[in-house]
Amino acid sequence: MTINEIQEDIIEEFAGFEDWMDKYAYLIELGTDLSGLDEKYQTESNLIKGCQSKVWFNASLENGVVKLEADSDAIIVKGIAALLIRVFNNQTPEDIMNAD
Secondary structure, X not given: OOHHHHHHHHHHHHHOOOOHHHHHHHHHHHHHHOOOOOHHHOOHHHEOOOOOOOEEEXXXXXXXXXXXXXEEOOHHHHHHHHHHHXXXXXXXXXXXXXXX
């Protein structure tokens, strides 16, 4: 799937929730389902600066596509990280750079 197609799927999923609490519950579920990040990658260089929560992202390039992993100490932020991974994982750097 393209990045735009994945984004549209996510928008449709969230549009299905009428109550904002249901949207938060879904984000929490996504965060709970995220496998996390090995402690060896929870380093200062992988820490997202400026966030009140601790959020780590690890990225690598394998066979021409970006592989992403993330973790956070806040479950909603971890859900947001899961969404970012869903959109950008297994995409080429060029597609990511050209994404809307």
